[in-house]
Amino acid sequence: MVQKGLTGFFEKFLTKESLFINKNILQSTYSPDLILHRNDQIQQIANILGPSLRLEKPSNLFIYGKTGVGKTLSVKYTATKMSEIAKKENIALKIFYINCKLRKVADTEYRLIAKLVRELGKDIPPTGLPTEEVYNIFFNIIDKEKQLFILVLDEIDQLVKKAGDELLYNLTRINTELKNSQISILGISNDLVFVDNLDPRIKSSLSEEEILFPPYNALQIRDILNQRAKEAFKKDVIEQGVIEKCSAYAAREHGDARRALELLRVAGEIAERNGYLKVKIKHIDEAEDKIERDRVLDIVTTQPKQLQAVLYAIISLYTKKNNIIFTGKAYEVYKGTCFRSGLRPLTQRRVSDIIAELDMLGIINAKVISKGRYGRTREISLAITSASESKIKKTLEEGLGLT
Template identity: 65%
Template structure:
């Protein structure tokens, strides 16, 4: 056994490496040049540039689908401006906040606390009244003259979670500041995001707007080539693979991030397999793996009660041909919960849980009215059978259930 391991490791060392610099495929990597976004970068720059003349830039709202280079372009531009400001000794500070990172920012309190922390204030994770936090934050930024650019990435997530009140407060903050000026850049994946926003917030947030269109297949190809050159050793990628990969990614709305992840995972698989080249087969495997990993991760991190609801749904999906409705799920769930000694949640709650699964893309849900026979959700599994079985096993393990036949 010991020898086996040693052999394996030695083997691994001997093998031809595929990666040269894996960093270039990480999602937080900033390439030296950003392709196909010149126009947008220029626009961002032109909005922010006044800060170099000590004028407050307009608030900026940026939208575009995932993986269209929004974050990258903004960070790139702000970095440049920051650097220039530094050279000229201008008081500029850029704060970047990704609202998607749970646990960091999903309440009003936490956002402001996080912001205050950026300005060197130590704020407890909880325990203080919210307006106290605001006060601390205000005093933190207003203690010296400075320009602040606040980047709120995935701002749609934020509003979905806690509403637009924070944004309202933030956009109005300038009125209360004597020394400093704050500019907000909102980045959203959701194109329709501004529609259900308080009009006051909307108008002040989107003084300027920039749209990031999705990349087309050709552009993704370029980007991939660029990254691949940095990340991989020469001759490790099979002919035509990049094109194929770009085509995959372009198929689902031009997401460059996905394309890069795809090729990274494919290469990892190839490496593990001991293959010297990454080929189409690996790419296909990678596509499966990414999806599967995502789902499995999602499922295993759910709370027990949610898992049980999901288990009930899958169980029903396996035993029953026609589509599933909420009532059935709840019945099964209640039975199982009772058997396992949980106190079952109310139907109201389960209804929401089902909705959450829909949001996560594990199931797809449609509200239908069956006339006289009521109104309910029609539930369909949206994960493939193979993965579904795996999920079922995980759920059974997590919940300590016996395998139920059927």
């Protein structure tokens, strides 16, 4: 019975008209031919990096702005254009783009350099070699012939947070040791105050030039959405007001275009799955819920067990009485959770850090408060909707082997 139904389902699936022409266009990784509302910034980047086409070392550049305001897109765009020209004119210019945020790729000094070396075509073991050794290999490859490198470090704040700023110091100093080649660094950061917390020596050499990417406003986001939607969706499948609502949502959240695009895409998927012929406004709301839930669920399932256990403790406390939780209480419940699921309980010190991590991930809100005579603690509350809460709790129970 079920099988038969499934065949029918797939057949219907095939014949059903998709609302999309090309869904990829709505992915945040897609780069359009024309980048709207970023002409000034792109021009600035081009001005600063321009000299590299004459093999003069351009200034180190530091770019910052909130998430989803087109930093990466603009840089990549400029970089590919430059690479094309360099290739055509036979200029020894190489541009590397590295995203430091991707775990296991470039979030430590060793891995960053190893990644660079690999980009240059030499294989390097993922671990085992002294960092010093990897540096040497890197030097040798780079310095073999006269050439210019531009190193784009995306999400550089993440890198520094994990690996310390010594790495940047080393990188900025590399040039003094290179005989033939030269390296310029282009750092991209979401964190607006990131540079201020850097060691002054690094700060001055890293941000010889700075470009600030301001958030998009609702009108600009609307333009961007319109531009992409026109190519991604079929004609007339988007109902009046949908784009406007998307942009309003995103503008409220500090002008994050990436989010707006995701919202639109997911709304489209929901509409399509439910058999609608048009994307309606209500799908946006559903999409927002879904995105939120998926995000949390994804985090929850990929994070280590201990983190899950802490979260589980917090959630079960939270449902019991709908108020604010303190660290001590959470820790006690957590210990109980560990006992039930056979985990070895961690020290309170560590749990304190885990709570801070959960806060960073945006699953809970944890604010440090002082209760005067009654000590100092974190004030914890859940930052997820109650609709997703039960689902997350269930997932956690499964993951932890509780029933």
